[in-house]
Amino acid sequence: MKLRALSDQERLSWHRLAQSESIGAATFQKLIERFDTADEAIAALPDLSRRKVSLYDAARAEADFARASQYGAFYLALCEPSYPELLRQSPGPPPLICVKGRIGLLEKPSVAIVGARNASAVGMRFTRTLSSELGGAGFSIVSGLARGIDRAAHDASLSTGTIAVVAGGIDHIYPPENASLHDAIGEQGLLVAEMPLGTAPKAEYFPRRNRVIAGLSLATIVVEAALRSGSLSTARLANEAGRDVFAVPGSPLDPRCEGTNGLIKDGAHMLMRAADVINVLGSAQVLSISASPLMAMSPAPASDDVKRRVLELLSPTPIDLDDLVREAGAAPDQVLAVIMELEIAGQVQRLAGGRIARLS
Known part of the structure; x- marks a missing residue:
């Protein structure tokens, strides 16, 4: 699939399909x-x-996007450069994911843990x-925000970087006792x-969640x-990927x-x-540099207004990409496009952990 940035209308059509x-x-x-295009496929x-295919209602799709925006979330499409590359390379990646944080x-x-x-x-x-030590070594920790092991993994990696993949909507808290952790991840980590x-x-959504957990991760x-158990299902999906x-x-x-113990008997590390x-x-640092989306992707050109805004926000003091995207008020793909241009021009430097600093 050719990588390209989608317009808001195209992304909405992708969601409908x-x-x-x-x-x-x-x-x-x-x-x-x-x-x-999704519009041509829908037509x-x-x-x-x-047999008659029940298409997702256009008004309902627009309401989904409006609700996501109000919640501080947005959608990433499979063809867009900001979509996570590991997930894109996994079997059956979701056409779109909704993210917040x-x-x-x-x-x-x-x-994944x-x-x-x-x-x-x-x-x-x-x-x-384990989560604290791997987080300190530069790895993001991915889990499913469930009780027990999942919660422990998220708790210990909240300060270093944790990603929670949920089975329902990004705003639906489950289980209820994880409400405060869910909110904290939405601010400090990524939902x-x-x-x-x-x-x-629902029960049928959890295998899909497990596929995303495995797909986002170098290892499970x-x-x-x-x-x-669902955990063994996640391990199987990781192996398939x-x-x-x-x-x-x-x-x-x-x-x-x-x-x-059975996984070890069957060949797991x-x-x-x-x-x-x-x-x-x-090393997480070596893996981060070698897999850099800024070096591997070719996002669509950004508007002059976005270029000017990103350049104004950058300084010799390194800034996290997520902070830059938030302050720029632009789509992640557009910000990535600007950074790539500036990187090629020798005006910015990409540092460990996804931080970016202006050189001139």
Whole structure:
């Protein structure tokens, strides 16, 4: 799929097509590849299907976007340079994701940490230590904002960079006891959802959430998991995407460790400490530079007003990309386009952690 920035109207049409009945991720991509635009695909749907396809209502799509804007969130489309590259490369990536918070975290190398909701005290303590150490080493921590291991992972990485992928809408708090953590991640970390705002999580949405968790991450770590659990599903999806899987060994007498011990038996990396992950994946700083979207993408040209605003905001003092996007009041793709031009011209320098500084 060719990378390009979408107009607001095009992004709205993408949302309509993606949310239409019977249009999954694979079908969506085939339609875009065949018809190039979502509008043309929508127009052709009645002739393509033998049965009537229920299209997502245009007014409802506009309401979704308005609600996201009011909530401080926005949508990233699969074809846009600001869409996370690892997720784009994974099997069946969602056509659009809704995000709120520090979008710059999507540029950092990420590791997923998942596990049991009814986790043991030892498991949660180990998770906090692991998340803190990996976060300190430069990795964003991805998890599903559930009880137990997920919560421990987010808590410990909130200050260094945490990404929460939720099964419902980005504004729907689940479980209720995670309300304060959900709000904190929306401000200090990053919330990610595939479903529109206002959507309550359903059982069938969790496998989709797990696919996004695995797709966003270089590796998935499972701390505690029973033999039948969503965490093992996330590990399987990570393996299908060609990503590393790590598992923390546990007592054979604890049912919460049957899944993790089984993963190790089946070839997953055994994890005892954060260094085990770093030894396999490498340095987060090197990974960040080599996978830089600013070096790899070709976003559409930005307007003169956006260029002027971004240049005014930059100074010799480094600024995080998410802060720059927020202050510029422009779409992430447009800000990325300006940074790329300035980088080529030798006017800005990209530093570790996605920070940017002006050179002249």
